[in-house]
Amino acid sequence: MPDESRRFITTTIEVEGREETKVVELPGRALAPWEADAALAIVGHPVARVDALEKVTGAAVYTADRVAPGMLHAVLVRSTIPRGRATVDLEPARGVPGFIDAITFNDLPSGSKPVRAGGVRFLDPDVTYAGQPVACVCAETSGQARAAARAVRLSYAPLPGAVTAAQAIAGGAPPVRARGGNVSRSSPVEASRGDVERGLAEAEVVVRGRYTTSSALHTAMEPHGALAEWHGDQLTIHEGTQGIFAVRDEVAAAMGIPRSRVRVVMEHMGGGFGAKNHAGAHTYAAAFLARRTGRPVRCVLDRAGEQVDTGHRAPCTIDVTLGARRDGTLTAIVAAALVDQGISGWEASTTKIFHELYACPNVRTTEVFALSNTHAMAAFRGPGHTEGAFALERAMDELARELGMDPLAFRLRNHADHDQEKSRPYSGGPLRRCLEEGARRFGWEGRHARSEAPGRAETMPGIGERAGTFPAGGPPRWRRGFGLAAQVWPAGGGPPAYATVRLHPDGSVDVLTGTQDLGTGARTIMAQVAAEALGARLADVRVILGDTERTPYTGNSWGSMTTPSVAPAVRMAAEEARQHLLEAASEVLGVERDRLATGGGMITRRDGGDPVPIADITCRLGDVTITGHGSRGPNQPGVAFTTFGAQFAEVEVDTATGHVRVVRITAVHDVGRVLNPLLARSQLEGGIIQGLGLALFEERIIDERLGRPLTTGIHDYKVPTMADIPDIDASCLAAVDTTANPVGARGLAEPPIIPTAPAIANAVADALGVPVNDLPLAPWRILGAIR
Amino acid sequence: MGIAPGAVLDSPARAAYLTTMKLTVNGREREVTPDPVESLADTLRARLHLGGTKVACGRGECGSCTVLLDGRAVYACLTITRACEGAAVTTIEGLAPPGELHPVQRAFIEQDAVQCGYCTPGQVMAAVALLAAEPAPDEPAIRRAMSGNLCRCGTYPRIAAAIRSVAGRGGGTGA
């Protein structure tokens, strides 16, 4: 901890691979970390989700379930062309029964900075992608609002555009937007260390490959939505968002009112995965229409709106060259990526992982962020690293093959034991432990013993109907393959994050912190940490999240930041409350404070007296409220707070149909202390299943001639179902990270999606004996690869 | 078809010529006056204020709106209320008496078969229908019966474990 007398310092925080420099406040006190062998009664135990009861009984309220008296329903009207000028005629809508109001770009306050949603000007008639909102209507019922939206007449003066990165950067390509060109201002982004020319000259084996990843859509089950209500000059918004404070700030700026006049509330949300980090067109539409009509307005996207206008994982083309000596030592890594951002979006580096994952003195990467006439990208679980890992890990397998080395041995040979980019140590890991433990659990060594030995009949496990046997002799129709891939991801969290803990006279406890539970289990984790630090019973702790007016600030739930950022603040608040509680107990009981402790909801005594329930003390205090405040301190400088993981996949490929079945996946990740193994396993499985979708099915398809998205529903855009799920053995290393923060945990939401697709693709390549370098591995691609 | 609740609230002109119909919902007979092609999901959510039935797609692609119609699992967003005259509908709210849990709900909590919870009511209803039809389903039967209920959070292994635990076949992860 730096200079004790300073209250504010400048520090660096990593969010999804981006580094930000921020001034942060030092917490009032430093907490000693919970050591690896600390006897913890609640943290680290598999306690059930505290909000599971609400969710299994249907009592949990989401945005679309919220109804306000007099509420109107709003529906966005979208452009059907990707580029040009739309003329909006609202007149036909006004005659629809129930119609109340409608807005277009011209109805927005002029003079101020234009409101931006999804990277474009809100309701801009100069459209830059198909699906871009150009108007919003509201009506008494949602059916009437839909009818009114359909009645709006749009006419267009189309302009030529480009809907893929390749089209956008081709010579003579039309501009995709009015100003600024077809690549981002930062492009090309270059990064290098050492001398790759020399590295390639030293290489005895060189492999080259082109790898492509698809545009994946987040496809949260709950669509985006907001309910806006004005009370005088005070605006309240209910929205299922990953960042209540971000939405508050954006809406306040759009409305031209102080942040203190906007309250954003998020109790439950049906998934986010990165697509719900900001106010969107639906939010602004609800807020503006509510102000104009003087009535509450709810705007919830329909499924098509959700699939065409809420962001995507930027599709990439990555050219990779790797060089190594015959002994398997990497001498050069070169990568050039072309990323299709859509019309806008932040630049998630797909090449950073090339600098981090394996030891190599000579690395050079170039990245071009192209813009196209499709909706703006939005961070999607492990953005950039997931796409980069696919290219790098596929190339690593190709190189291992050329070298005649086992893929695992090749990776271990080039293991990076520290952060090479910044020459700093890792707080945890290193990766080696995940690779070795994963290989052991998977049975990597003996894997071929149960593979396609000719002549040996083997019944497929899993789905009965698809079970088959390997024929005796001849090339088998079903081929089995094995693959692995690894992951790194920065997930140390950081300030600012605040929490308050207060005790009621009956001994029950409130934890207040402005974070969000997307379904990750944050609410449960915070309850566990507070109960542990306070010595209370878990059942007595209630966690109140997601209210910009009533809960103290924390940042967006992104970048695997929530647990390592917020849990330390909650612990500190609870520790402070415990100190106050012990002082009060000392006064009430007439026992010296240092002879008192807390645990299991009791004040325990070292003076021979019987333990006393906490409630007995707080009850004696009456309305004198014991309160503790906590905040997240800065990270220790000079250390990389990275997560590690390795995944191993076994697949079966039907060479007649091109169908890939993933038989099993073993995942071992190092995320520091596991605060709740039940929830950790769910997060790992969830990430792996989304990674499996990316590997096998998921792809937004745009008609390249018309520029319109064809995947407008979950029927066209395929996400995994229960029938697609392999046996998953997902676990975390027991590796408490006392350097990271006082609870010893790093983040774990994003790491598990990163290595899944390359592990599966490596297994498919192993099965077929040919490279498979394009995602998703749809049957037509598999058949193309083997013919 | 309807996407959100409130799609179909009565207008006086409609109410004048549409007849009321009877529907038994969670054991209670209810009288409703739905529009001719109103979906059961809209009727439940907007007219009967039963918000537990979620509508994630509104077009039969996801299963989040699954309810029981005379004991069988159906997509409420694709079921026309007027075709359900006299039928018994069970929603997540009516699965167990207030304050109690159906064994499937309890298993979902114990096995952590819940993340964001948006798909959960539909998953629970589909699992209840499966176990009613087939008290000890094997792994392929579980996968077949549940593959019409999407979960983007990826709770599938936990849901399968929850169903196995209720079916009394142990809680392991293997087939």
Ligand code: FES
């Ligand atoms: S909402 Fe009915 S199937 Fe999706």
Ligand code: FES
């Ligand atoms: S728990 Fe989130 S969609 Fe299933």
